[in-house]
Every structure is written in C-alpha cells, then in structure tokens.
Amino acid sequence: MAAQQKGAAKLRQYLADPEKIVICPGVHDGITARMALHVGFDALYMTGAGTAVSRLGQPDLGLTTVDDMATNAGMIAGLDRNVPVLADADTGFGGPLMVARTTEKYILQGVAGFHIEDQVTTKRCGHLLGKELVEAETYWARIRAAAHARACMGSDIVIIARTDALQSLGYDEAVRRLKGAVEAGADVAFLEGMESREQMRKVVQALSPTPCFLNMVGGGVTPLINAREARELGFKIVIWPMCGMSAVYLGMREFARELKETGEIKERYVTADDGTRKVDGSVRDVFELCGLKECSAFDQEVGGSSFLKGV
Incomplete structure (x- = not known):
C-alpha cells in the first residue's frame, strides 16, 4: 500500500501548510495529465465530466460507472506517485455499500482525495440546471460509508464533501449539509455553484476550520477568480476542471477544420534552444512527453536490448 498512500500523504501535507493553496488543472487522459505534470503542477484533478466526454463521448449526466472513473483516476495517479491526484467520485455510485466499494477502489488506485456529492444517482454536472438531491441523512450516510471504508483500509485518502443544495435549497441548507458531512468524516467542504465572491467568502468563514474547495468552471455559474484571490478568500483547493477539455475541444476543432477544408x-x-527551427507538436514531441527516453533508459538499465539501436 506504500505507493498508493504517497499521494494522500502529500495532499494532507499541503492542507496542513497555512501558506499553501492547491491549484489543480483538470485532466482527463494520459496526454493531458502528462502535459500538466510537464509544466510543473504539484497536484492534478481528474474530472468526471472529462472522463465522460473522453471515454464515452457523452455529456456529464451520470453515465460513467465506478470502473470508468476509478480506472481512469488510477492511470493518471500512476504517472507520478509524488503528485497527488484528486478525483471526482460523483455520488459514490449507489448506497452506502457501493460508496464503500468505490472508496476502496479509489484507494487501491492511488487516488489522493475524492469528492462525493448529494445528488441522486442519475446526477448531472453541477453547473447544469435541474439537479435533484437526496435527503441530507442519505448524503451523510454516503460520507460515513466512505470514512468507514477508509478506516478499514488503513488509508489516509482525503474525503471531500460536495453539496449541490445551493441552487434548489438555499445557502443555509447547503452549509448545514456540509457541516453534517464533516461530522460524518469528511476532511474538506465543497459548495458547488456559488454565485458571488461574497458567497465564497461567507462559506469559508462558516465552515472554518474545515478546508474549503473551489470549482472554477468556464461558462458556469460561479465567477472566475485567480489563485491569489482564492487564497485571500481562504480556499485551500481550487480546481479548473475544464483545462484539459477546453484545450482538446479548441485544438481538435482547429486541426479538424483545417484538414477538412x-x-x-x-x-x-x-x-x-539552439536557435534552430523544429516542428512543434511532432510525433516525437508527444512520445517524449509521455516518457520515451525514460522507457528506453529503463530497458537498458535492467539488461534489456529492445532499444539498443535507438528509438
């Protein structure tokens, strides 16, 4: 379990550091994760919406299974065990027994932290309309199930309690749900769909000393703020889940249109660096990003001969 625990231990160190704010780009596959690691992020976020669109080609409407999500999160976490990966776990994919099973799967995949929400099982993106919620007691049972599974596994995985209650039930009920989730075993509080900076500031104060989580979705209902502003408001974790999805959407649109037209x-x-011009984004660039030299070096280090003539 040592390798699987590294990310969770590092994430807890970040949360305990009063000067640290965790900024996570949203990644959904190997190449988006590799690029985020390459530019130096010290934590990543596996987006559930991105997993749905990349693995299934479907919108974020609760169509992914626990295996879709856990397998994808595990692949991303395995690229660099020193970099914590936070992951969407939707509703936990069922009742308390299923939530416990989900927690075990995420732990075994080396996920550092995950969030569970209070929508019904057929959920939808938090920035879409018409979300339906379970009763608060059902939500808290999900969190207790996750905390119980974590204890049984001897894990330090960080449980993030998300509520989507703000849209339909109001601020006070949303805060009540989050406080109950913390009592049930959650480590971090996540109010989805905040509509103003004042609301952001208010929830951090209401949940203190519990660390708070902020979701920055382009085109969503929450005003976009930068890392400095988020730190000043008191948030400890900020995710930009559309980072990888938007890049792929825009880039693929450009290249596909060019080829078609x-x-x-x-x-x-x-x-x-040496002043010469080279092709940007060549096949070798992509392979180098994904560890071409490291794979060749490892093969030779252990006595292999597959790449002696070069790659």
Whole structure:
C-alpha cells in the first residue's frame, strides 16, 4: 500500500501548510495529465465530466460507472506517485455499500482525495440546471460509508464533501449539509455553484476550520477568480476542471477544420534552444512527453536490448 498512500500523504501535507493553496488543472487522459505534470503542477484533478466526454463521448449526466472513473483516476495517479491526484467520485455510485466499494477502489488506485456529492444517482454536472438531491441523512450516510471504508483500509485518502443544495435549497441548507458531512468524516467542504465572491467568502468563514474547495468552471455559474484571490478568500483547493477539455475541444476543432477544408494539416514550427527551427507538436514531441527516453533508459538499465539501436 506504500505507493498508493504517497499521494494522500502529500495532499494532507499541503492542507496542513497555512501558506499553501492547491491549484489543480483538470485532466482527463494520459496526454493531458502528462502535459500538466510537464509544466510543473504539484497536484492534478481528474474530472468526471472529462472522463465522460473522453471515454464515452457523452455529456456529464451520470453515465460513467465506478470502473470508468476509478480506472481512469488510477492511470493518471500512476504517472507520478509524488503528485497527488484528486478525483471526482460523483455520488459514490449507489448506497452506502457501493460508496464503500468505490472508496476502496479509489484507494487501491492511488487516488489522493475524492469528492462525493448529494445528488441522486442519475446526477448531472453541477453547473447544469435541474439537479435533484437526496435527503441530507442519505448524503451523510454516503460520507460515513466512505470514512468507514477508509478506516478499514488503513488509508489516509482525503474525503471531500460536495453539496449541490445551493441552487434548489438555499445557502443555509447547503452549509448545514456540509457541516453534517464533516461530522460524518469528511476532511474538506465543497459548495458547488456559488454565485458571488461574497458567497465564497461567507462559506469559508462558516465552515472554518474545515478546508474549503473551489470549482472554477468556464461558462458556469460561479465567477472566475485567480489563485491569489482564492487564497485571500481562504480556499485551500481550487480546481479548473475544464483545462484539459477546453484545450482538446479548441485544438481538435482547429486541426479538424483545417484538414477538412484544405486536405492537409500544415506543420507548425517553434524555435529550439539552439536557435534552430523544429516542428512543434511532432510525433516525437508527444512520445517524449509521455516518457520515451525514460522507457528506453529503463530497458537498458535492467539488461534489456529492445532499444539498443535507438528509438
């Protein structure tokens, strides 16, 4: 279990550091995770919406299974065990027994932290309309089930309690649900769909000393703020879940249109450190990002001969 525990231990160190705010780009597959690691993020967020659109080609309407989500989160977490991966766990995918099973799966995959929400099992993205919620007691039972499974596994995985109650039940009920979730074993509080900076400030104060989690969705209902502003408001974790999805959406749209309209995709060039021009985003660039040199070096280190003639 040592490898699986590294991310959770690191995340707890971050949460305990009064000067630290955890900024997580949303990633949904191997290449988006690799790029986020490459530019130096010290934590990643596996988005459930991104998992739905990338693995299923479907919207975030509760269509992913626990295996879809846990397997994807585990792949991302396995790329660098020193970098914590936080992951969406939707509603836990069922009643308390299923929530416990989900928790066990996420622990075994090396996930550092995950959030569970109070929507009905057929849930939807928190920034869509018409969300339906379970009763508070049902929600708290989910959190207790996750905490119990964590204790049984001897794990330190961080449980993040998310509520979508603000839209339909109001601020006071949302805060009540989060406080009850913390009493049930959650480590971090996540109020989804906040509509103003004042509401952001207010919930951090209401939940103190519990660390609070902020979701920055482009085109969503919550005003977008930067890391400095989030720190000043008191948040400890901020995710930008659309980071990878938007990049893929915009980039693929551009290249696909170019190929469709012109019959080709022209090479893009970049100036290298030595002053020479090279193709940007070449097949070798992608493979290097994903560990080409490291794979070759490992093979030779252990006595393999697969790559002696180069790659």
